[in-house]
Amino acid sequence: MNPFTKYELGFFPTPLQELHNLPHLFADEYRIFIKRDDHTGLATGGNKTRKLEYLLGDAMAQGVDTIITAGAQQSNHCRQTAAACARAGLSCHLLLGGDKPDQFTGNLLLSKLLGANIHFMGHQRKAEELENMAARLKRKNLRPYIIPYGGSNLTGAMGYVEAAGELREQLRDKGESASHIFFASSSGGMQAGLLLGMAMHDLKTRLMPVQIDKEGTAGVSLQESVINIIREGNKVLKIRKPVEESDVYAISGYDDAGYGVLTHQEEEAIHTLAEREGILLDPVYTGRAFYAMLHHLKEKKITPGSNVLFWHTGGIPANFSYAGQLGR
Ligand SMILES: *Cc1c(COP(=O)(O)O)cnc(C)c1O
Numbered sequence: 057m058n059p060f061t062k063y064e065l066g067f068f069p070t071p072l073q074e075l076h077n078l079p080h081l082f083a084d085e086y087r088i089f090i091k092r093d094d095h096t097g098l099a100t101g102g103n104k105t106r107k108l109e110y111l112l113g114d115a116m117a118q119g120v121d122t123i124i125t126a127g128a129q130q131s132n133h134c135r136q137t138a139a140a141c142a143r144a145g146l147s148c149h150l151l152l153g154g155d156k157p158d159q160f161t162g163n164l165l166l167s168k169l170l171g172a173n174i175h176f177m178g179h180q181r182k183a184e185e186l187e188n189m190a191a192r193l194k195r196k197n198l199r200p201y202i203i204p205y206g207g208s209n210l211t212g213a214m215g216y217v218e219a220a221g222e223l224r225e226q227l228r229d230k231g232e233s234a235s236h237i238f239f240a241s242s243s244g245g246m247q248a249g250l251l252l253g254m255a256m257h258d259l260k261t262r263l264m265p266v267q268i269d270k271e272g273t274a275g276v277s278l279q280e281s282v283i284n285i286i287r288e289g290n291k292v293l294k295i296r297k298p299v300e301e302s303d304v305y306a307i308s309g310y311d312d313a314g315y316g317v318l319t320h321q322e323e324e325a326i327h328t329l330a331e332r333e334g335i336l337l338d339p340v341y342t343g344r345a346f347y348a349m350l351h352h353l354k355e356k357k358i359t360p361g362s363n364v365l366f367w368h369t370g371g372i373p374a375n376f377s378y379a380g381q382l383g384r
Pocket residue numbers: 102103104132133206208240241242243244245246247338341342369370371
């Protein structure tokens with residue numbers, strides 16, 4: 057049961073591929089699949105497209121004319137929101153951390169090209185800022201709709217409830233299975249959606265969410281954010297076998313350097329997948345999560361003989377803003 061309205065923005069189902077070269081790194085002891093949500097189609101794609109289909113569905117049903125959201129300067133979420141608004145004919149206000157740079161690059165450049173109104177917030181990074189902006193726009197007789205950081209509430213997470221069903225069908229059609237799914241988890245919407253979707257669709261795969269930001273998002277830890285969404289989801293979706301709070305965990309220890317800090321680990325992951333398979337990762341999210349998967353396989357933390365899956369969540373444009381490090 058899904059009481060949510062959807063506004064179509066992307067190309068689905070996204071491809072599910074097997075990687076044939078990468079397993080040689082592990083003496084061919086694993087089969088490795090990749091789910092290509094870097095190809096969701098919305099202005100270079102990414103995992104926020106699935107969430108935005110439901111968030112904009114809700115916004116359009118309420119008859120709003122303006123979307124407000126927030127994030128880091130290289131936010132993939134903000135860039136995809138800007139594209140979604142352009143498509144839906146809504147105006148878009150982005151509240152970004154830090155000060156205005158001399159030159160825009162990566163996702164920030166794309167957000168500007170996509171017509172978003174960009175506000176640089178300095179050090180402020182609080183949910184209240186979104187409310188303040190909404191009040192300001194209402195005084196100008198606009199009808200604003202707030203999308204939280206990362207699009208992570210139950211409405212946004214519905215995109216990944218649905219995606220769990222999409223993956224189950226693809227695996228079934230190919231006659232394949234996966235024992236573990238690695239992915240980058242940050243504001244928790246994707247993780248919560250997958251947990252709810254796997255419970256609904258009875259998909260028995262172990263989630264391996266790799267924590268990207270030890271600080272959490274806007275003052276809320278990843279764990280709290282996921283738990284809040286599954287609590288509400290268990291009720292609203294009337295799931296027969298509800299997701300337990302004890303099912304909520306994340307793999308930490310790969311986030312020690314801090315959010316957005318590129319280390320030799322992300323760099324190694326980006327080079328490995330690019331050079332062996334011709335697939336690009338990003339320096340902030342997927343580079344970190346993919347490194348965690350490589351490390352788990354190298355250390356045989358996953359039983360040899362398993363089929364593992366990496367859920368690519370996008371983020372390609374951020375590579376350009378790290379040219380100073382990656383391009384050396
Ligand atoms: C936002 C994002 C994530 C994390 O998804 P959440 O739902 O916020 O946990 C992972 N990878 C990329 C590339 C992202 O932009």
